[in-house]
Amino acid sequence: MTESLDRRLHPVRPDLAAKAYEGRVTADRFVEGETRRVAADLVDLKGAPRPDKSIDTQALFGETVTVYEENAEGWAWGQLATDGYVGWMPASALAGPAALSLPTHRVMALRTYRYPYAELKSPPLGILSLGALVSVVDRQTLRGLDYAVLSDGSAVVERHLVPAGHRVEDWVAVAEALTGTPYLWGGRSSLGLDCSALVQLAAQAGGMALPRDSDMQETSAGETLDIGNGLPELERGDLIFWKGHVGIMRDRETLIHANGFAMAVTSEPLADVARRIREREGHAISTVRRLVAS
Known part of the structure; x- marks a missing residue:
């Protein structure tokens, strides 16, 4: 039996899978995994255990990772507890849970x-x-x-x-504080981040756990607003999606987003962004979602 599973979110490979998937997928062996914590300031997760592979995402100091395999080259394959992301990372960046106590x-x-x-x-x-x-x-x-x-x-x-459980009332202000942060494909820190990481980190400060990538956020973050007859009256914190991109409304007209055009987190009129993306990439706004704090 084999399911079609997103490799970004499911620790499943033909040769190895997490024990929880036994009976659901075909794999050579199934393992329980071992809990580790990120002991480096920042660690890259990649789709393959090679230094020349692009960054899929990043794990931050103190976050929990379930490791399912370590190879002879010093790479660990595991799943990040924060958002479920699966990837390869240097095993040297991880420590046993006893080395880093439960975060407070x-x-x-x-x-x-x-x-x-x-x-x-x-x-x-x-x-x-x-x-x-x-x-x-x-x-x-x-x-x-x-x-x-x-x-x-x-x-x-x-x-x-x-x-650890603190929530800010105005999570958009966290995104605004990141203005000028360099754009980094796969980046997920204040040293460099991409469009969906800006949304994820800011929303996290407001107590909302969002998935990592923009396509995931587009299908599950908050509530969908109807755009069948054009854009609704937008509010601060609304998420605007295009194919492969997401930004946050600061007010009814202004979008803040991490973008490759400016190579930084910037704010600009939504109308200008929509026009540029349509002209350069041929994509129109696909979805508008409104986050609801639990």
Whole structure:
């Protein structure tokens, strides 16, 4: 028995599949998988275990990955818990769950340095993006600055964090704060991102878990608005879709989106974007969806 499954969301290959798919698909063997956490600031997920393959998406520090295989070249094949994305990543970027305790907080600043200890003058260990997850075990204050001490002994500035379950009221403001962030195909961090990652990261700050790619968001994010007789009266936070692209309405007329035209997150009149995409790519607006916070 074999189902046609999207490789991006289902850990299934002809030679190996997750145990949960046994009886549904044909594979040489089925495995339970092992829980790991991302121990690198940022790690690329790819469709094949090769450094020259393009980035499908990225995993952030502290996120959970179920690993189903590690090969001799140091690649791990697994599924990201945040949005279910499946791909290959360097095994060296992952640690066992004991090495990184259960996350208690999320990075809410666009990015924050992680120091070896609570001292901003110390050489940083790395830089964490908006959305990264950390486990806070202590707090320290040095020269009037409060630090959150993490489970591995490192430290970040406390005001850059929020509790893991925190929700902002105006999630579009998070997208606006990312204005100027470079466009990166497959990117999913404040260092570089693509159109659907901008939507996903901003919505996450508002407590809404969205799928990773624009085609997935177009079929499942929020509620569909009728555009049979033209565009409805748009509201802040409405999502506008074209084939392969998505943006967020800042108001009734202005769209913010990560785009390859500007190679950055920019805001511009929706009418201008729609005209340009129609003229350059031949695509009209295909769907409008409105997110509803649960």
